[in-house]
Amino acid sequence: MIVIGELINGMYKDVGKAIANREADVIQHLAEDQVRAGATMLDISTGPYSKDPVDDIKWLVETIQGVARVPLVLDSTRADVIEEGLRLAAKRAVINSTSADEERMAVIFGLAKKYNTQVIGLAMDKTGVPNGKERRLELAAAIVARAIEFGINTEDLFLDPVVLPVNVAQAQGLEVLESIRDFRLLCHPAPGTTIGLSNISQGAKFRPLINRTFLAMAIASGLTSAILDPLDKELMDAMITADLISNKNIYCDSFLEAYRKR
Amino acid sequence: MPIELIKEKCAGPINTVEIGRANKRVVRIGGESAMPFLLDEGLMPNAPVVALEILDCEPVEWPEALKVPFGSALKDPVRWAVKCVKDFGAEILCVRLQGTHPDWGSRSADRVIPMLKSIIEETGLPLIIVGGGDDDRDNDILPKVSQALKGENCLLGTATQNNYKTLTATALADGHSIIAESPIDINIAKQTNILISDMGFNPQRIVMHPTTTSLGYGMEYVYSIMERGRLAAFIGDKMLAMPFVLFVGSEVWNVKEARDAGRTQGINWEIATAVSMLLAGADLLVMRHPAAAKAVSRYIGLAMNGGPKK
Numbered sequence: 172m173i174v175i176g177e178l179i180n181g182m183y184k185d186v187g188k189a190i191a192n193r194e195a196d197v198i199q200h201l202a203e204d205q206v207r208a209g210a211t212m213l214d215i216s217t218g219p220y221s222k223d224p225v226d227d228i229k230w231l232v233e234t235i236q237g238v239a240r241v242p243l244v245l246d247s248t249r250a251d252v253i254e255e256g257l258r259l260a261a262k263r264a265v266i267n268s269t270s271a272d273e274e275r276m277a278v279i280f281g282l283a284k285k286y287n288t289q290v291i292g293l294a295m296d297k298t299g300v301p302n303g304k305e306r307r308l309e310l311a312a313a314i315v316a317r318a319i320e321f322g323i324n325t326e327d328l329f330l331d332p333v334v335l336p337v338n339v340a341q342a343q344g345l346e347v348l349e350s351i352r353d354f355r356l357l358c359h360p361a362p363g364t365t366i367g368l369s370n371i372s373q374g375a376k377f378r379p380l381i382n383r384t385f386l387a388m389a390i391a392s393g394l395t396s397a398i399l400d401p402l403d404k405e406l407m408d409a410m411i412t413a414d415l416i417s418n419k420n421i422y423c424d425s426f427l428e429a430y431r432k433r
Numbered sequence: 434m435p436i437e438l439i440k441e442k443c444a445g446p447i448n449t450v451e452i453g454r455a456n457k458r459v460v461r462i463g464g465e466s467a468m469p470f471l472l473d474e475g476l477m478p479n480a481p482v483v484a485l486e487i488l489d490c491e492p493v494e495w496p497e498a499l500k501v502p503f504g505s506a507l508k509d510p511v512r513w514a515v516k517c518v519k520d521f522g523a524e525i526l527c528v529r530l531q532g533t534h535p536d537w538g539s540r541s542a543d544r545v546i547p548m549l550k551s552i553i554e555e556t557g558l559p560l561i562i563v564g565g566g567d568d569d570r571d572n573d574i575l576p577k578v579s580q581a582l583k584g585e586n587c588l589l590g591t592a593t594q595n596n597y598k599t600l601t602a603t604a605l606a607d608g609h610s611i612i613a614e615s616p617i618d619i620n621i622a623k624q625t626n627i628l629i630s631d632m633g634f635n636p637q638r639i640v641m642h643p644t645t646t647s648l649g650y651g652m653e654y655v656y657s658i659m660e661r662g663r664l665a666a667f668i669g670d671k672m673l674a675m676p677f678v679l680f681v682g683s684e685v686w687n688v689k690e691a692r693d694a695g696r697t698q699g700i701n702w703e704i705a706t707a708v709s710m711l712l713a714g715a716d717l718l719v720m721r722h723p724a725a726a727k728a729v730s731r732y733i734g735l736a737m738n739g740g741p742k743k
Binding site: 420422432 | 619620621623624627628630631661662664668669671672673
């Protein structure tokens with residue numbers, strides 16, 4: 172599994188404050204802690220309250236790269252913010268994200284081609300998040316088709332079926348899981364898949380339990396990456412175990428430790 | 434339309450392990466990034482290696498067919514070792530300390546160490562040294578051997594899931610590599626590697642022994658275990674990315690089809706087993722009959738060069 176650490180996001184109060192005040196040690200600790208806990212990539216977002224997101228992303232990328240050598244997932248609605256991050260990224264980056272809207276795809280795939288990056292594609296468009304797997308598949312197929320036209324390898328896509336909170340849209344859980352399975356069959360080589368895991372438990376009680384249960388179910392459906400909190404050890408243990416049961420790693424008595432030694 | 438062959442990609446190659454003192458002759462094993470001899474898919478920077486096995490005591494139980502090539506040298510391990518180099522072109526030797534086993538006279542470290550030193554001095558070859566197979570005796574003898582040969586960069590064996598601490602600690606202190614053995618069980622193979630590396634031992638200095646069995650005695654199980662481990666290593670499992678050693682000679686010459694069947698069948702049995710293990714991914718074969726070793730070395734040479742010329 173590709174683990175994308177979600178914690179460096181200006182939406183969180185402490186992080187937003189650290190960005191505004193340029194507190195490098197706060198951000199660097201978050202980066203190091205997540206990588207140590209098993210993050211293979213780090214999502215970074217300046218958050219909705221940033222006054223100057225272009226300058227903020229520049230500072231974030233430089234600050235994080237001072238301590239962590241993992242690919243960065245540049246998370247923004249603004250193309251100029253993403254491009255600033257791409258310009259500075261030391262490792263092959265991921266753009267988070269494009270929707271299936273034509274204008275957005277043209278911009279994002281253009282950037283992806285120019286900077287040779289991977290791309291997260293959300294199975295949604297201007298009209299919103301689909302409420303069924305058929306529409307999700309349609310939108311995902313549109314993303315794959317457009318990516319191919321841009322000369323992007325399908326393995327460099329992470330298709331995201333868009334997870335909705337279980338307490339709001341309970342029927343969507345299974346639709347999302349089936350979409351993960353469907354997406355893998357869209358093309359060859361199969362595209363990657365991802366989810367913003369914490370969304371599933373937004374506003375609910377027992378959030379960690381809901382998160383790790385859903386992650387295990389998604390892995391069983393063929394999920395290849397997730398944006399999550401790697402500092403949640405029980406979540407990471409569940410992920411490693413689900414990977415194991417999916418026959419992706421060979422069992423040994425110390426299988427949790429063995430995974431972490433990789 | 435031409436058929437496009439599917440080629441496997443490799444996330445990480447097998448570790449390369451060096452045996453032998455740096456300024457003398459060194460043998461390198463491992464390093465491959467493809468299944469055996471699939472040289473279109475990846476690299477095999479080091480051809481598999483054949484070691485000849487000698488014992489620290491006269492092998493009175495060996496069948497006649499196996500004794501003949503060595504003659505009276507079997508009475509003296511140092512002469513035996515020299516004969517392996519001079520007459521049979523050995524590049525690396527394996528000394529099995531069978532004489533230290535209680536059933537074979539419980540030979541002491543004081544007797545074994547000068548013999549090993551003489552072998553190194555007379556042959557200049559890297560050594561694989563394995564205990565007699567009695568855990569208590571091995572845990573007494575091998576640390577002393579390890580210390581006496583500090584810096585020779587030997588390959589010492591064998592560590593198992595239930596008996597690895599003494600050997601690991603001593604090999605770590607004296608700079609030797611280690612053989613990690615498991616009973617035809619990929620789960621235990623991985624676990625043993627983890628246990629050894631948890632003691633601070635560099636996993637890049639572990640060689641795996643998945644257990645050897647002879648042709649006709651379940652060799653296929655070993656084959657499938659090795660294949661599974663190798664495929665896992667190639668998709669990034671570092672705790673299985675170790676080269677394999679197989680003790681073909683000692684296994685084959687224990688079965689009746691090899692022992693009790695005239696002059697040549699045992700040799701052929703040893704060749705057939707060894708070649709099968711090469712195709713399963715063996716990096717180091719420990720063999721007994723020089724004629725079998727020679728045939729297998731020739732096979733390796735051909736396989737590394739795309740087969741016999743047509």
